Amino acid sequence: MERKIRSNAYRSAGLLGGFVLLIASFILSMRFGFVSISWSDILSSIISYDDGDMNQVVARTARLPRALIAATVGGSLALAGAILQSVTRNPLASPSVLGINAGASIAVVAAITLASIRESEVLMWISFFGAAVAAVAVYALGSLGREGLSPLRIILAGSAMTALFSSLTQGMLVRNESGLQDVLFWLAGSVAGRTIEMLLPVLPFMGVGWLLAFALSRHWNIMAMGEESAKGLGQNMTLMKVAAGLIVILLAGSAVTVAGPIGLIGIIVPHLARGMVGLDYRWLMPYSAVLGASLLLLADLVARFIIFPLEVPVGIMTAALGAPFFIYLARKGRAKL
Amino acid sequence: MSSIANGVASTEASGKKRKSAARVVIGLSLGIIGLSVLYLTMGDSMIGLHRVWQALWGRGGMEDVLIVQTFRAPRLVIGLLVGAALATAGAILQAVIRNPLAAPDVVGITGGASFGAVLFLTVLSGVFGRGLLPVAAIVGAFCASALVYILAWRKGTDSLRLVLVGIGVASLLSAGTSFLLTFSPAYSATSAYIWLTGTIYGSTWGDVVMLAPWLIVFGIILYFNTGNLHAQLLGDEIAIGIGSPVQRHRLLLVSLSVALAGSAVAIGGSIGFVGLIAPHMARRLVGPVIHRVLPVSALIGAIVVAAADLIGRTAFLPLDIPVGVFTSAVGAPFFIYLLYRSRRAG
Numbered sequence: 052m053e054r055k056i057r058s059n060a061y062r063s064a065g066l067l068g069g070f071v072l073l074i075a076s077f078i079l080s081m082r083f084g085f086v087s088i089s090w091s092d093i094l095s096s097i098i099s100y101d102d103g104d105m106n107q108v109v110a111r112t113a114r115l116p117r118a119l120i121a122a123t124v125g126g127s128l129a130l131a132g133a134i135l136q137s138v139t140r141n142p143l144a145s146p147s148v149l150g151i152n153a154g155a156s157i158a159v160v161a162a163i164t165l166a167s168i169r170e171s172e173v174l175m176w177i178s179f180f181g182a183a184v185a186a187v188a189v190y191a192l193g194s195l196g197r198e199g200l201s202p203l204r205i206i207l208a209g210s211a212m213t214a215l216f217s218s219l220t221q222g223m224l225v226r227n228e229s230g231l232q233d234v235l236f237w238l239a240g241s242v243a244g245r246t247i248e249m250l251l252p253v254l255p256f257m258g259v260g261w262l263l264a265f266a267l268s269r270h271w272n273i274m275a276m277g278e279e280s281a282k283g284l285g286q287n288m289t290l291m292k293v294a295a296g297l298i299v300i301l302l303a304g305s306a307v308t309v310a311g312p313i314g315l316i317g318i319i320v321p322h323l324a325r326g327m328v329g330l331d332y333r334w335l336m337p338y339s340a341v342l343g344a345s346l347l348l349l350a351d352l353v354a355r356f357i358i359f360p361l362e363v364p365v366g367i368m369t370a371a372l373g374a375p376f377f378i379y380l381a382r383k384g385r386a387k388l
Numbered sequence: 389m390s391s392i393a394n395g396v397a398s399t400e401a402s403g404k405k406r407k408s409a410a411r412v413v414i415g416l417s418l419g420i421i422g423l424s425v426l427y428l429t430m431g432d433s434m435i436g437l438h439r440v441w442q443a444l445w446g447r448g449g450m451e452d453v454l455i456v457q458t459f460r461a462p463r464l465v466i467g468l469l470v471g472a473a474l475a476t477a478g479a480i481l482q483a484v485i486r487n488p489l490a491a492p493d494v495v496g497i498t499g500g501a502s503f504g505a506v507l508f509l510t511v512l513s514g515v516f517g518r519g520l521l522p523v524a525a526i527v528g529a530f531c532a533s534a535l536v537y538i539l540a541w542r543k544g545t546d547s548l549r550l551v552l553v554g555i556g557v558a559s560l561l562s563a564g565t566s567f568l569l570t571f572s573p574a575y576s577a578t579s580a581y582i583w584l585t586g587t588i589y590g591s592t593w594g595d596v597v598m599l600a601p602w603l604i605v606f607g608i609i610l611y612f613n614t615g616n617l618h619a620q621l622l623g624d625e626i627a628i629g630i631g632s633p634v635q636r637h638r639l640l641l642v643s644l645s646v647a648l649a650g651s652a653v654a655i656g657g658s659i660g661f662v663g664l665i666a667p668h669m670a671r672r673l674v675g676p677v678i679h680r681v682l683p684v685s686a687l688i689g690a691i692v693v694a695a696a697d698l699i700g701r702t703a704f705l706p707l708d709i710p711v712g713v714f715t716s717a718v719g720a721p722f723f724i725y726l727l728y729r730s731r732r733a734g
Binding site: 143147148206207210211214215217218219221222224235236238239314315358361363364366367370371373374375377378381382 | 563564
């Protein structure tokens with residue numbers, strides 16, 4: 052991988068540009084949709100909220116939470132993907148490919164259909180649990196083989212676990228046909244129709260995940276060099292793997308609780324970021340977060356207009372974007388695998 | 389990559405587990421007969437062995453004849469056929485791709501068939517009769533695997549790339565499937581969803597007549613190509629060295645696998661993990677020689693699906709749990725065992 056060494060000024064400017072993109076997509080996401088909301092209404096819905104004005108109500112109670120959720124979920128999944136790509140040293144790794152999203156969602160579907168739990172505080176813990184089980188299972192499966200943690204193995208293990216989880220999810224849904232449509236919409240991954248109350252309980256956990264993900268950037272650099280070199284540099288591999296696992300579970304689990312399993316954001320974004328700033332995780336992490344948030348906001352915006360007036364769940368959009376990208380990476384050969 | 393060859397070689401070396409292929413085939417056939425007897429007698433209403441025998445020939449009480457001849461027998465036959473087809477498809481794929489984790493579910497065949505079928509159920513079922521559902525599924529399977537094959541093509545196919553591209557295409561297809569499901573009316577979404585899980589509930593003799601001829605044709609083609617499959621197992625260099633046109637044979641064999649899996653999925657929905665498990669069990673029993681693996685895989689696949697369906701049908705009465713749920717529940721632990729064993733073997 053030949054990459055230009057770029058000056059920090061260049062990188063800071065890029066990050067600033069990323070923030071501008073994020074803010075622009077955030078505002079666009081509030082502005083356009085089934086009804087267009089004027090700039091002044093958006094502004095006053097935030098500064099001087101008047102619940103008699105229909106447009107302001109839409110902006111404040113539907114668009115604003117939706118944009119916030121899209122931004123936080125997108126950022127979280129992108130960070131989780133970047134961490135996974137470092138730790139597994141696999142460019143194809145992401146929470147959805149490795150089955151972590153599927154694990155979280157089967158746990159949530161089980162809680163909803165079998166125990167009729169609806170409170171997002173409880174669902175969140177269940178989702179963390181599911182993500183943790185999936186992460187441990189995939190890691191164990193991926194590293195059991197003779198060659199240890201082989202990049203190919205972990206992808207195959209992830210896809211087998213995804214197949215298992217989705218089949219069990221389907222089994223549960225077949226037994227419970229009422230509310231199938233609801234759960235299906237959630238399962239496809241969507242940020243629509245969420246209230247701010249669904250995001251708030253999850254937010255502290257996401258926040259912890261972000262902080263840790265950024266704080267350990269230096270270590271992701273070392274992990275990405277491979278197990279041998281990392282050990283040689285005095286890295287405590289077990290500790291770092293556990294830390295990475297916990298962060299990914301926090302990030303992916305909370306993202307799934309709010310938005311359902313949104314696929315393949317975690318795979319695209321770190322690659323985009325790498326193309327812009329190179330391989331240094333200290334820059335890669337903030338870039339990934341900002342780009343992930345913007346990408347999900349934009350994907351959600353486009354999803355509102357594809358079959359207007361109906362909305363496509365944004366998870367389908369990201370899969371449609373991400374799968375060709377995945378195939379492109381797989382085609383590019385195994386030089387990096 | 390060569391773990392499949394090494395794994396099987398060491399199984400063979402251990403020797404103790406190996407039995408003569410003939411004995412295995414006879415044992416498995418007896419197993420199928422025993423399972424069939426259980427299958428026909430057990431269920432919502434228990435029917436004694438003697439009454440089943442009579443009912444099979446159309447004698448005895450009307451109700452017995454109805455249950456045995458119209459409900460249980462065709463479902464049993466479909467279960468056996470679907471299982472055998474999926475297992476054979478998996479065995480071919482594992483040999484061609486030379487990867488122990490390859491299965492129709494992994495490389496996009498099942499995903500393509502599912503997308504085709506759901507597209508048909510949700511959008512086109514008003515236009516055409518429901519009888520064309522299998523065609524839609526098979527077309528879907530072929531398109532998806534052709535897509536995988538084309539996308540994985542770079543001066544020939546590489547088995548690793550084939551698997552990875554397959555996973556990518558599968559996730560694209562599942563996005564498409566959930567798109568269709570979310571935007572279709574509730575009734576067709578539900579029926580499509582049940583189909584997706586893999587169920588042979590409500591199979592009729594019509595299904596058998598639809599499926600069996602295809603399987604026989606594919607089986608015959610496969611019989612004449614087992615030698616080529618064996619060459620594929622040796623690896624590209626050696627296969628080319630002994631004069632086998634590797635890429636052409638690979639295309640033919642993969643198509644055969646797609647056709648087998650596609651027609652099975654068309655009738656039974658996506659019954660997961662059978663194509664993964666059965667060939668491994670077969671290699672465990674008779675060693676790596678593909679001439680033996682294929683028939684033994686087919687028998688094992690038939691047993692697995694019919695047994696899983698028997699459990700799904702009887703264990704949670706009055707609920708009828710789709711067979712795909714059980715095969716997945718068995719398949720995942722087996723997958724773990726598989727990886728564990730490959731470590732031990734090394």
